[in-house]
Amino acid sequence: MxxxxxxxxxxxxxxxxxxxxxxxxxxxxxxxxxxxxxxxxxxxxxxxxxxxxxxxxxxxxxxxxxxxxxxxxxKQKDLTEVDLLKIAEGKSNPLFVFLDEVQDPHNLGAILRTADAVGVDAVVIPKNQSVGMNATVRKVACGAADTVKLVVVTNLVRTIKDLQQQGMWMVGLAGETEQTIYQIDFKGSIGIVMGAEGSGLRRLTREACDHLAAIPMAGVVESLNVSVATGVTLYEAMRQRNL
Missing domain, CATH: 3.30.1330.30 (Ribosomal protein L30/S12)
Known part of the structure; x- marks a missing residue:
């Protein structure tokens, strides 16, 4: 054990x-x-x-x-692609978060905490080049590490495409696009795809998304921390889904 x-x-x-x-x-x-x-x-x-x-x-x-x-x-059982597909099949309108090589445990912990608050059905991370569950993540998550399903997949892009075949629409966050998160329809079966600290979405991940959207920025700062950006996006999704 x-x-x-x-x-x-x-x-x-x-x-x-x-x-x-x-x-x-x-x-x-x-x-x-x-x-x-x-x-x-x-x-x-x-x-x-x-x-x-x-x-x-x-x-x-x-x-x-x-x-x-x-x-x-x-140690809890690790969830994989098979488990993720079962979660998607068992929900009428699942909401997933995909993290493309997020490496800071504080960011993962904060995202899990927000995911719990919003009611996200699963947070998905790649097996390689990504922080996994550890003591720091658990500490920052304030208990959400035990309530939110964290799924570790071998190939993030392939998993995204598999879920698209099941009818899930993928929205990637990208600062350079003109379309904002407030112009996206977050109702239905939705995957929100977030990029890594600094580098953002990888090319293949970006290309796999159905839509790209940005968070409007009024100041001189070009982007938000990935955990903050995830929180802003998830609460817009929750607002729409609860209308």
Whole structure:
């Protein structure tokens, strides 16, 4: 059984609430615990979980603010192209997000958090040249890493084309196009395709999209951070889909 470390109060709390059977152990930094940490420790002990108080140096492997708590949990099953096609088939109007080689775990975590808020059915990433699920992603996602389906595919463009054959329309975000996201119809079966930090969409990914759209920019900054751009686009999609 594969295991993985998660860090941060929100991530550990979500596991205790949703899947306590998947938690093998929880570690806190030795010393005085704040009320939220103490409450988490009490919950863990009440559930009969293994709780350890460890030196601060044990948290050196954490990337970012660990908030004095980490847990060893069961690694979730990796979802693949087969699972994605089943998700699409099981929904009348699925909404997917495709990330074309996004490499910053903070961006992936923020996108998962927004995806959870908007009700995205799956976030899709390529197997190579892309950040995957790790402790930092989980921390930034604030629990959404366990609620949003993250699908890892071998070939992103091929997966996009397979879903197009099932009737999904692909909208790629590209700053140079004149059409804006507010002119796109986001109702129906939709995939929103986001490019990598800095380089944007790769050529083949761009060419696979049915439509390209931009976010209007009134200032001197040419583009938004990919997680911010994804959030803006997803909320426009949600607005339209809820009309």
């Amino acid at each position: 594969k295991q993985q470390l998660i860090f941060g109060l929100h991530s550990v709390e979500r596991f205790l609430k949703q899947a306590p059977q998947s938690v093998f152990s929880i570690q806190f930094i030795k010393g005085r615990l704040n009320p939220r940490q103490q409450n988490l420790l009490d919950q863990a002990r009440a559930l009969g979980l293994n709780v350890e108080l460890v030196n601060k140096s044990a948290f050196d492997k954490a990337d970012g603010n660990h908030q004095g708590v980490m847990a060893m949990v069961e």
